[in-house]
Amino acid sequence: MSEQQFYHALKVDRDKCFGCVHCMNECPTDAIRIRDGIATIRKDWCIDCGECMKACPVDAIYVEQDDFDDIFRYKYRVAILPSVFIGQFSKVISVDEIIEILKGLGFTHIVPAEATVDVINEAMLEAYDSDIEKPLISTFCPSIVRLIQVRFPGLVHNIMPIKPPIDTTAIYYRKRLIDEGNNPEEIGIFYVTPCASKIATVKAPVGEDESFVDGVINMDFLYNKVYHILKNRNVAREANETDAFEYISPKALRWSLTEGESSSMKGRCLAIDEIHNVIKFLNKVENDEIINVDFIELRACDQSCAGGVLLSENRFLTVERMKKRAENLEQMQIKAKEISFDHHQYIKERLSIKPIEPRSMMGLDNDMATAIKKMERVRRIMCFLPGIDCGACGSPSCEGLARDIVLKDANLSSCVFMQRMMEKSKKLDPQHSIRIIEKTWGKDRLDKDCYKKGAKNEGN
Amino acid sequence: MEFNYEVEGGNFAKAGYAASSVKKVLKELNVDPKIIKRVVVALYEGEVNVVAHAYRGNIKVDIDTERIFIEIKDEGPGIPDINLAMQVGYSTASAMVREMGFGAGMGLPNMKRNADTLDISSSVGKGTVVELTTYLVK
Numbered sequence: 001m002s003e004q005q006f007y008h009a010l011k012v013d014r015d016k017c018f019g020c021v022h023c024m025n026e027c028p029t030d031a032i033r034i035r036d037g038i039a040t041i042r043k044d045w046c047i048d049c050g051e052c053m054k055a056c057p058v059d060a061i062y063v064e065q066d067d068f069d070d071i072f073r074y075k076y077r078v079a080i081l082p083s084v085f086i087g088q089f090s091k092v093i094s095v096d097e098i099i100e101i102l103k104g105l106g107f108t109h110i111v112p113a114e115a116t117v118d119v120i121n122e123a124m125l126e127a128y129d130s131d132i133e134k135p136l137i138s139t140f141c142p143s144i145v146r147l148i149q150v151r152f153p154g155l156v157h158n159i160m161p162i163k164p165p166i167d168t169t170a171i172y173y174r175k176r177l178i179d180e181g182n183n184p185e186e187i188g189i190f191y192v193t194p195c196a197s198k199i200a201t202v203k204a205p206v207g208e209d210e211s212f213v214d215g216v217i218n219m220d221f222l223y224n225k226v227y228h229i230l231k232n233r234n235v236a237r238e239a240n241e242t243d244a245f246e247y248i249s250p251k252a253l254r255w256s257l258t259e260g261e262s263s264s265m266k267g268r269c270l271a272i273d274e275i276h277n278v279i280k281f282l283n284k285v286e287n288d289e290i291i292n293v294d295f296i297e298l299r300a301c302d303q304s305c306a307g308g309v310l311l312s313e314n315r316f317l318t319v320e321r322m323k324k325r326a327e328n329l330e331q332m333q334i335k336a337k338e339i340s341f342d343h344h345q346y347i348k349e350r351l352s353i354k355p356i357e358p359r360s361m362m363g364l365d366n367d368m369a370t371a372i373k374k375m376e377r378v379r380r381i382m383c384f385l386p387g388i389d390c391g392a393c394g395s396p397s398c399e400g401l402a403r404d405i406v407l408k409d410a411n412l413s414s415c416v417f418m419q420r421m422m423e424k425s426k427k428l429d430p431q432h433s434i435r436i437i438e439k440t441w442g443k444d445r446l447d448k449d450c451y452k453k454g455a456k457n458e459g460n
Numbered sequence: 461m462e463f464n465y466e467v468e469g470g471n472f473a474k475a476g477y478a479a480s481s482v483k484k485v486l487k488e489l490n491v492d493p494k495i496i497k498r499v500v501v502a503l504y505e506g507e508v509n510v511v512a513h514a515y516r517g518n519i520k521v522d523i524d525t526e527r528i529f530i531e532i533k534d535e536g537p538g539i540p541d542i543n544l545a546m547q548v549g550y551s552t553a554s555a556m557v558r559e560m561g562f563g564a565g566m567g568l569p570n571m572k573r574n575a576d577t578l579d580i581s582s583s584v585g586k587g588t589v590v591e592l593t594t595y596l597v598k
Contacts, residue, residue: 154493287479288501363490368596369525371489372461379461 008046009063009199010053012039016060018452019441021391023052023061028275029150029361033404034394037442045361047146048197049275049300050309057453063196063310066215071106074188074214076177080169081192082113083253084305085219087322088313093230095325099245101226109173110245113191116168117252119339119347121264127160128266128294135270135285135293138261139164143197143300144278145356152282153358161353163208165255166191166198168347170212172339175346188214192222194308197300208353219310227312246337250326256305257319259297267294274302364406378402386417394440414440461524467510467517469536472560475511478519479504489523491596499528499594502574505567506532506590512557512567513537514587527576530592538584545580546572 019037031045032052039052039060053061071077079102086098099110127136137158139145148155170189177187191213193199199216254260262269270293272281278298284290301307306318329336339347364378365371378399385398393414395401404410412418413428413436422428438445450457463485465478479500486496503519510517514536522529539545545552546568553563568590572578575592582588 153487154497283480283483284476286483286497286500287476287504288497289476289479289504358493360487360490362484362487364488366490368489368491372523372525375485375488376461 008041008043008048009196009203010041010046010048010050011062011064012041013060013062014038016058017056018058018060019445020057022055022057024391024394024396026051026055027396028279029147030396030400032396033409034391034440036439037445044359045150047143047150047300048195048200049143049147050196051275053196053309063199063218065199065218065221066190068217068221070215071188071190071217075186076109076182076188077107078109078111078173078177078187078189079107079192079217080111080113080166080173080189080213082166082194082219082256082305083248083322084194084256084308084311084318085192085223087306087318087325088223088311089226089230089321091321091324095245097230098226101229102222104229105222105225107190109177111169111173112246112248112252113166113169114248114252114255115165115246115337116172116339116347117165117255118249119344119351120162120165120168121251123162123348123351124160124261124264124295125266127162132160133158134295135290136160136265136295137298138162138295139353139356140256140261140297141197141299141304142201143195143275144298145201146197147275147278147300148282149356149359150361151279152286153360154286155282156356156358159356161355162351163353167208167212168351171350172343172347174212175343190215190217192217192219194219194305194310195301196309219308220312223312247329247334249336250329252336253322253326253329257322258299258304260304262295262297265295265297268292269295269297271297271299273299273304273307275300364403374406377406381405381412384412384418385415390416392416392440411436461522463521463523465519465521467507467514467519467532467534469511469513469515469517469534472508472511472562475508476504478507478521482521485521485523486528491528495528495594495596498574499530502571502592502594503530503532505571505574506530506592508562509567509590510534510536512553512562525596527596528594530575530594532590532592533587534589535587538586539580539582539588540584542580542582 017038019034023039024032024034028049028051029045029047031042033040086095089098102110135158138160139162174187174189178184191202193216202211202213202216251264258273259271262271272278303315303319307315363371364374381402382399385402387398389397393401395404395410401410401415405412413422419428419433423430423433451460468474482503483496483500510532514534517532517534520531544550548569551563557563571592576595577593579591
């Protein structure tokens with residue numbers, strides 16, 4: 001496995017992070033530790049779900065993105081735009097208006113990310129009749145795929161080896177432009193991402209050899225640009241209804257919302273959103289507690305992509321607006337742009353991905369005898385730790401600390417309660433225990449600071 | 461290495477706690493996912509049996525590099541005819557239990573299928589002991 005496979009889009013801004021425990025407590029895979037007063041992310045454990053970013057009180061966790069000006073390296077600048085982008089705008093703003101602004105910003109083509117959903121849905125229905133283990137799981141949400149790899153390795157075989165729509169849409173559109181006679185080198189395809197995990201898979205695809213897009217643009221960046229232009233216009237302009245936008249079917253428009261996939265699958269289907277809900281549910285699936293289910297739609301964010309970490313508008317409003325837009329398409333009987341027969345075949349031939357491999361991060365050791373010894377140590381250490389999961393040691397829980405100690409990434413004296421006990425029995429010098437705390441929480445951490453969040457001089 | 465879990469009779473919401481805990485342990489010990497699945501499925505069935513039929517129970521799990529041994533011991537009505545109970549589809553579960561989606565008469569057969577050895581001893585009016593062994597090296 002190359003190092004590329006563990007590319008992560010989530011980064012910690014060392015200047016902004018002041019080492020609180022919010023992100024560490026929220027992380028569903030226990031991937032965060034506080035060291036030297038800064039949150040550090042364990043690369044192999046992180047699934048790029050973005051929960052840490054949502055939890056950070058000082059915006060110290062950010063999503064790396066490509067430079068917007070990169071688009072101008074290409075003559076044909078294609079934006080693959082997920083429906084949730086437009087869903088953020090109220091209904092008084094027309095789709096054509098938004099498209100016009102996006103073109104003004106430099107894109108030559110705007111393509112809905114869900115344009116190829118029908119081809120994917122067909123393949124999913126075929127998978128239903130295949131011998132793939134049930135319940136089937138789709139690759140739609142990249143954080144879910146990563147979660148299954150690291151936490152539920154026994155369920156990797158339930159993942160249908162079919163590309164997610166944004167990949168097939170990128171492949172489809174590149175082919176279309178080439179077929180129209182354009183130079184492939186002059187085509188740049190950019191994905192406007194609602195989340196961190198999508199960036200990570202674009203940079204280091206799971207089950208693919210290469211990426212299908214040339215760059216990624218964060219959705220909040222683009223939303224701010226478009227919103228700014230809308231707000232600074234003198235008059236609401238009548239957008240000229242040209243061939244600006246290729247509409248997609250109402251089904252495709254709803255695809256990225258909760259129940260978008262499950263309502264289009266056969267058999268008994270369930271939809272679960274929000275990462276902690278998903279983990280609880282997969283636990284039951286793994287125990288065979290849940291049987292006779294054919295398909296489970298799993299999404300890392302609450303309200304699926306409408307709750308993506310890079311969305312700006314309230315997720316419930318976004319869902320409502322998207323559903324309204326889908327209903328309007330139905331009522332006005334707006335025809336979706338049809339994919340030609342040849343292109344349909346072209347996409348179909350490129351749909352499959354390699355089997356997803358497990359890469360469990362839960363093992364204490366590769367050798368079972370050693371792992372048993374280590375676990376016995378963890379259990380002995382747990383006899384002493386207070387069990388209140390305060391996080392003051394820099395690990396997410398007492399059990400997490402016990403594991404870190406055994407794996408030599410922390411010491412028993414990292415625990416503030418243990419420090420008191422060691423001082424009491426004169427095993428630890430009080431000055432030393434201050435040094436230990438500073439090692440976890442950074443120098444000057446125990447000094448008075450009236451400028452911190454919530455203190456009297458905040459914001460001065 | 462030994463682990464112990466208590467099981468409360470009648471509380472279906474808690475059924476599966478021991479199975480999930482053991483699953484976490486086995487993952488940390490790097491046991492083959494296929495074996496984990498077998499162990500966990502058998503244990504979950506055993507847990508549900510205690511919840512559905514007994515008053516209370518204890519689960520002991522002993523793990524070494526050779527095998528995983530599970531003992532499920534309950535205080536309950538016991539099983540009058542073990543051969544009958546081992547038959548697929550045979551169930552003494554109440555209507556209420558069946559309504560909750562349990563009691564299909566698959567419990568013991570399912571446990572047998574997912575373990576390498578299964579031993580049951582029971583005395584009517586006192587309780588039942590089920591012993592399961594899964595070998596890691598074959």
